Amino acid sequence: MPAIPLDAKPVQRKRRGVSPWVAVTRTLAALSAGYWVAWGSTAFLTWALPMSRANRVTTASLLCFAVWTAAAMYAFAARSSWRAWWVLLLIGAALYAPALMFAAEAMRP
Amino acid sequence: MKNSFSQSMAWLHTWAGLIVGWLLFVIFVGGTIACFDAELDRWMRPGTAAQAPARPAVERVIDALQKEQGDAHAWYVYLPTQRFPALKGGAYHDDGRYEVHAYDAATGARLQDTAGGEFFFTLHYNLHAGTIGMYLVGLAGMMMLVAIVTGVVVHKRIFKDLFLFRFRAGGQRAWLDGHNLTGVLGLPFHLMIAYTGVAIFVASYMPAGLRTGYGGDAEKFYQEVAPSPHRQEMHRPPPSRAPLWPMIEDARRRLRADPWLVSVEHPADASTIVGVGLDHSRHVAWNWRTAYYDGVTGASLGESPPPGAAYHTYNFLGGLHMVQFGGMAFRWLYFALGLSGCAMLACGMQVWVEKRAKQVAAAGALSGYGLVRALNVGVVAGLPFAAVSMLWANRWLPADVAGRGDWEIRTFCIAWPLAAIWAIARLRRGKPWRDLFAATSMLMIGLPFVSMFVAERGALPRTLADGDWRMAMVDSTLLALGIGFAWLARRAASAAARKESETASAASEPA
Numbered sequence: 210m211p212a213i214p215l216d217a218k219p220v221q222r223k224r225r226g227v228s229p230w231v232a233v234t235r236t237l238a239a240l241s242a243g244y245w246v247a248w249g250s251t252a253f254l255t256w257a258l259p260m261s262r263a264n265r266v267t268t269a270s271l272l273c274f275a276v277w278t279a280a281a282m283y284a285f286a287a288r289s290s291w292r293a294w295w296v297l298l299l300i301g302a303a304l305y306a307p308a309l310m311f312a313a314e315a316m317r318p
Numbered sequence: 319m320k321n322s323f324s325q326s327m328a329w330l331h332t333w334a335g336l337i338v339g340w341l342l343f344v345i346f347v348g349g350t351i352a353c354f355d356a357e358l359d360r361w362m363r364p365g366t367a368a369q370a371p372a373r374p375a376v377e378r379v380i381d382a383l384q385k386e387q388g389d390a391h392a393w394y395v396y397l398p399t400q401r402f403p404a405l406k407g408g409a410y411h412d413d414g415r416y417e418v419h420a421y422d423a424a425t426g427a428r429l430q431d432t433a434g435g436e437f438f439f440t441l442h443y444n445l446h447a448g449t450i451g452m453y454l455v456g457l458a459g460m461m462m463l464v465a466i467v468t469g470v471v472v473h474k475r476i477f478k479d480l481f482l483f484r485f486r487a488g489g490q491r492a493w494l495d496g497h498n499l500t501g502v503l504g505l506p507f508h509l510m511i512a513y514t515g516v517a518i519f520v521a522s523y524m525p526a527g528l529r530t531g532y533g534g535d536a537e538k539f540y541q542e543v544a545p546s547p548h549r550q551e552m553h554r555p556p557p558s559r560a561p562l563w564p565m566i567e568d569a570r571r572r573l574r575a576d577p578w579l580v581s582v583e584h585p586a587d588a589s590t591i592v593g594v595g596l597d598h599s600r601h602v603a604w605n606w607r608t609a610y611y612d613g614v615t616g617a618s619l620g621e622s623p624p625p626g627a628a629y630h631t632y633n634f635l636g637g638l639h640m641v642q643f644g645g646m647a648f649r650w651l652y653f654a655l656g657l658s659g660c661a662m663l664a665c666g667m668q669v670w671v672e673k674r675a676k677q678v679a680a681a682g683a684l685s686g687y688g689l690v691r692a693l694n695v696g697v698v699a700g701l702p703f704a705a706v707s708m709l710w711a712n713r714w715l716p717a718d719v720a721g722r723g724d725w726e727i728r729t730f731c732i733a734w735p736l737a738a739i740w741a742i743a744r745l746r747r748g749k750p751w752r753d754l755f756a757a758t759s760m761l762m763i764g765l766p767f768v769s770m771f772v773a774e775r776g777a778l779p780r781t782l783a784d785g786d787w788r789m790a791m792v793d794s795t796l797l798a799l800g801i802g803f804a805w806l807a808r809r810a811a812s813a814a815a816r817k818e819s820e821t822a823s824a825a826s827e828p829a
């Protein structure tokens with residue numbers, strides 16, 4: 210005898226989806242905290258890349274959308290909304306900090 | 319939780335898609351039509367000569383600009399091309415206003431004004447809402463990028479499903495398969511178009527690099543990546559103006575290609591500089607190579623150097639998006655993939671509704687579900703209706719009406735809400751999808767016939783007889799799209815009938 214009777218009704222699933230508040234906080238995290246990470250990575254690469262200034266700025270800027278996309282995906286994949294926020298804010302800050310600390314170095318030609 | 323990553327991505331895909339789906343649909347339709355913007359520009363000025371003379375009347379355009387736009391920041395003269403064999407003269411003002419008119423290439427006589435293909439191009443990149451619109455489009459593009467990547471993540475059988483279209487299954491299955499098929503087939507294109515699309519305005523969207531590298535001095539950045547001669551204003555009018563044509567001829571020799579864009583910086587000042595540049599049809603990357611001349615003496619001021627590696631990459635991405643390369647074949651490819659993108663978006667949004675069919679029926683019209691359904695029909699079926707209405711206005715408006723282009727845009731802006739309101743009113747009982755698709759189909763098929771009477775010089779019999787394939791192509795594309803919309807209307811009608819009978823039989827069955 211099969212473990213599940215063939216004529217059994219599908220198990221009534223719980224309410225689909227999640228509360229709108231979770232959706233809103235995660236979307237906000239994806240957009241704003243994600244943008245913050247992209248901002249940080251652009252500033253970081255503008256400081257760190259071994260190229261001329263014009264090339265550094267252009268390369269760093271063009272890559273920012275890939276970073277933002279990855280960050281947005283993390284905002285939804287993270288275990289909790291809280292975690293999504295603080296991890297992204299931290300990564301953004303960690304990236305932005307050296308660019309601010311070595312501001313003159315970042316502006317080398 | 320098992321498989322939670324994939325689930326969270328499905329969730330992200332659903333909501334990112336729903337929030338910007340309608341906006342993206344508008345952007346996609348605008349962009350798809352804008353593939354043929356120059357052709358449409360000409361089609362909307364019936365009777366424009368198909369061939370430009372070797373020596374177009376550029377002086378007449380400069381005279382007109384001098385008379386009407388004397389205080390502009392810069393003038394632009396666009397030389398005739400195969401796609402648009404007439405002259406254009408534009409004036410860019412300090413307040414950001416840009417006014418452009420077309421002129422006959424042989425006589426320099428001003429051609430009829432029209433919103434033209436330019437209307438759809440602007441709709442595509444800023445929704446005619448200026449800077450705010452540009453940022454909205456950027457945000458939508460970003461969310462599209464996210465939706466694409468998550469769409470791939472949630473799609474486990476991405477290759478197998480390419481060959482799966484349960485067309486007759488109806489309901490959610492057919493919509494989902496339609497969404498998947500167009501989505502997977504167009505995937506490389508969609509990914510490319512989303513990324514290059516947001517990259518074009520990267521300097522506005524992500525100023526962190528400019529801030530960090532240049533202290534926010536964008537001017538300095540552009541002088542480094544794309545240097546152009548700059549002169550201090552002398553605050554007195556130019557004593558005379560050097561003739562343009564010798565400069566254009568000289569630039570042709572220097573750049574070894576036919577010039578397209580002639581710019582006159584500070585035309586009202588003695589420091590005026592003339593730049594002669596090429597079009598972007600020869601390479602994938604935008605080609606900004608320009609030869610510069612003193613606007614008063616006509617003396618050469620040298621040429622712009624080729625761009626550096628990174629900026630060339632930027633030009634490449636921008637060029638890849640705008641498809642000025644590769645001629646008609648690539649334009650058609652982008653057009654077809656753009657259409658498939660429109661279908662992907664429309665199907666995707668319909669999946670959202672069908673998946674929640676029970677809740678949708680229970681919640682009634684005045685609910686979030688009702689709003690989604692209303693927006694679906696209002697945008698997806700309303701926009702093509704508004705677009706073709708605008709083309710009708712182009713044919714019907716009197717030739718001498720002032721602000722003809724504005725009236726065309728007004729028609730678009732009136733037709734769209736009217737169609738949407740009417741569709742929403744018919745949402746509860748009626749077949750708004752069928753109605754709007756059928757109306758769009760009739761307008762599209764009717765338009766080439768209307769042209770025969772009101773714009774005989776631009777109508778199909780004449781363009782075919784003259785071998786003017788580009789203009790004949792616009793009319794035949796309208797006919798083909800009209801047939802497509804008729805088919806959609808038929809399908810929408812039978813789907814609505816099936817749903818009705820289902821609800822009726824469900825209601826009559828004893829509980």
